[in-house]
Amino acid sequence: MSLSIEKTKLDNVKNIIVVASGKGGVGKSTVAANLCITLARQGYQVGLLDADIYGPSIPKMFAIEDEQISVKTKGEEDVFIPVEKFGIKMISIGLLVDNSQAVIWRGPMAANALAQLFSKTDWGELDYLVVDFPPGTGDIQISAMQQFEITGAIVVTTPQVVAVNDARKGAEMFSPAKMNVPLIGIVENMAWFTPKEHPDEKYFLFGNGGGSMLAKEFNTQLLAQIPLIQDVDDSTNDTVLLSVQHAPVLAAFERIADAVVESASHFRPKSNLLVVAIPTVDGKVDDHFGHCDHYTVFEIGKNQSIENEFTVPSGDGCGCKSNIASVLSGLGVKMMLAGNMGEGAKNVLNDAHIQVIRGCQGDIHQVLNDFLNGKLSDSGIDCESHEHECANH
Numbered sequence: 001m002s003l004s005i006e007k008t009k010l011d012n013v014k015n016i017i018v019v020a021s022g023k024g025g026v027g028k029s030t031v032a033a034n035l036c037i038t039l040a041r042q043g044y045q046v047g048l049l050d051a052d053i054y055g056p057s058i059p060k061m062f063a064i065e066d067e068q069i070s071v072k073t074k075g076e077e078d079v080f081i082p083v084e085k086f087g088i089k090m091i092s093i094g095l096l097v098d099n100s101q102a103v104i105w106r107g108p109m110a111a112n113a114l115a116q117l118f119s120k121t122d123w124g125e126l127d128y129l130v131v132d133f134p135p136g137t138g139d140i141q142i143s144a145m146q147q148f149e150i151t152g153a154i155v156v157t158t159p160q161v162v163a164v165n166d167a168r169k170g171a172e173m174f175s176p177a178k179m180n181v182p183l184i185g186i187v188e189n190m191a192w193f194t195p196k197e198h199p200d201e202k203y204f205l206f207g208n209g210g211g212s213m214l215a216k217e218f219n220t221q222l223l224a225q226i227p228l229i230q231d232v233d234d235s236t237n238d239t240v241l242l243s244v245q246h247a248p249v250l251a252a253f254e255r256i257a258d259a260v261v262e263s264a265s266h267f268r269p270k271s272n273l274l275v276v277a278i279p280t281v282d283g284k285v286d287d288h289f290g291h292c293d294h295y296t297v298f299e300i301g302k303n304q305s306i307e308n309e310f311t312v313p314s315g316d317g318c319g320c321k322s323n324i325a326s327v328l329s330g331l332g333v334k335m336m337l338a339g340n341m342g343e344g345a346k347n348v349l350n351d352a353h354i355q356v357i358r359g360c361q362g363d364i365h366q367v368l369n370d371f372l373n374g375k376l377s378d379s380g381i382d383c384e385s386h387e388h389e390c391a392n393h
Contacts, residue, residue, distance in 0.1 A: 008119055008147050013047070013126045015151040015264045018144070018181070020173070022166025024135040027189035028156040029057045031226070031256075032132040035154075037241060038250075038257040040087040044127040047082065047089040051114050051144065052134040056094030061241060062086075069095045072122065079122045086241075091121045111143035118148060128260065137173045145179045146329070152184040152263045154223065154256070159188060159210035171218050176297075176310040180331045184263045185221035186211050187256060190228040194248075202227070223259050224252035273307060274300040275332040276371070277354075278364045279339065280311070285360045285367055287339035295324070296364050297331060304372045325352040337367055337376070 010016070019032040032048065040046045050058035059065045062085050069091070070081045082089040093113060123129065133141050144150075153174045157167035167186070174181040188211025192202040205228070215222040226249060278285055279292035286292035292314050299308040312327065328336075329352040336349055336356045346356050359379025360367045370376050 009149065010119065010123065010129070013123055013129050015127065016129045016131060016148060017151055017184070017260055017264075018051075018131045018133050018141075018153045019156060020133040020141065020153055020170045021135050021156045022137075022168065022170035023163060024055070026156050026158045026163055026167075027226070028135065029061065029132050031154070031156050031187055031189060032130050033058065033061050033241060034249075034253050035256055035260070036088045036128075036130050037086055038253040039128055039130075039260070042257060042261075044261075045125055046087065047091075047123050047126045047129040049117055049121075049129060049131045050090070050092030050094065051117070051131050051140060053093050053113055053140060054134060056092045058090060058092045058132060059094040062088075062090065064090065064095070067095060074122060077120070079120050080117070082121055082123065089123060089126070091117050093117065111139045114140055114144060115147055118144070128264070137169055141173065142179065145181055150181045152182040152260070154184050154187055154260075155214075156187045156189055157211055157214060158190045159204070159207040161207065161210065163206075164210040164214055167214055168217070171214065171220075175218075176308075176312075176331075178327070178331075180310075182263060183218060183220045184259055185223035185256075186215040186218070187223050188212070188225045191225035193228045221259060223256045226252045272301070273332070274334065276300060276335045276337060276368060277312070277328050277331075277333045278337045278360070278367060279314070280364055284363055285337065285339050287361070289336075289338045289341045289345055295328065297328070297333060298368055299332075300372065306368075325349050325354065328352070329354060335371075337364075337371055 017035075019028055019035065021028040029050075029052070036046050036048045048058060050056045059067075064083050064085060067083045069083065071078050072081055073079075080091055082091045083095065084090070131144065133144075155167055155171045155174075157163050171183060171186070173179055174183045190206055191211070192204045192208075194201060194203075211225060212222050276298045277295045278298075279289045280286055280296045281293040294314055295312040297310055297312055298306055301307040312324075312331070314324065325348045328349075333354055336354050337360045338356060338358050339360055341356065341358050346358075349356055357371065357376050357378045360376065367376070
């Protein structure tokens with residue numbers, strides 16, 4: 001069996017870490033920037049990709065707005081040479097376009113631009129490439145996770161109820177039912193305010209406990225609570241990027257960096273796994289693909305062993321009209337073992353590079369076992385036999 005998840009491998013980049021948030025204004029870019037600085041201080045080779053196509057802030061934070069991105073020929077293609085500062089290699093759309101002009105691109109164009117920043121940059125040898133995602137859960141984030149092998153994700157929030165609600169959506173994006181990216185943990189930024197004149201005092205301006213609650217909900221770590229420091233309001237390079245006088249903040253980023261390193265040490269690339277989905281009801285193959293209770297997804301490793309098993313909710317509406325094909329494709333599914341299925345749904349799945357074997361029935365684990373032992377073949381039977389609505393699509 002030779003099917004595998006096909007994702008782009010960045011030459012000489014060992015780990016890709018994404019920093020995300022549900023909404024803007026929570027300090028996500030500040031967290032990404034300072035994580036890079038902390039990892040570089042620990043002796044790692046670090047890159048920083050500013051993936052916020054519409055509102056890049058990394059050039060301002062690092063005071064490199066006036067730097068010019070150069071291009072060189074590598075092999076048969078031209079590649080970007082990243083700007084380097086504090087031992088960090090950086091690339092941003094803000095260094096390639098007029099920063100005074102708004103970037104007005106539709107989602108696919110922005111996603112394509114990001115893919116080029118990923119793969120057309122000469123990163124050299126990197127232990128960690130940190131990606132500063134834009135806020136939300138849109139095309140840019142989804143495309144990046146579908147195209148590149150992500151080691152893990154960090155979600156940034158502030159303690160407010162609204163921010164936590166939005167961060168919940170961001171965290172859900174990485175779940176096995178969605179993009180299946182390991183969630184390293186939650187960072188609660190602006191957890192409290194500490195006046196410069198009274199460094200031991202804490203004022204919880206935005207509420208208390210939101211980050212901890214979110215971490216418990218997603219069964220992950222609260223990596224750190226970062227206080228709001230008065231000096232950061234000045235927005236100068238030396239204060240947005242940590243100075244040595246803020247010991248609590250430095251300690252917080254040390255903990256975040258340690259968690260990233262620990263997570264990377266357990267990361268198991270999935271590029272050699274075969275991923276199979278089965279429409280399921282009560283542990284058996286559902287005869288109607290488009291209206292199944294859920295999908296059971298199996299990750300099959302060497303020696304045909306089941307490395308992982310999880311469920312994915314079924315999409316709304318008939319299978320050929322829902323978004324389930326893109327969801328499953330994003331999880332790396334390459335094979336669907338189904339009961340009966342209309343040609344419309346089969347074509348949608350095939351367009352998403354998911355092969356289909358129809359005519360399966362019975363216990364899903366037995367069906368999977370039969371497939372792995374070469375006992376299944378497509379029956380060619382579609383929903384028309386049961387006068388199912390997909391027959392007309």
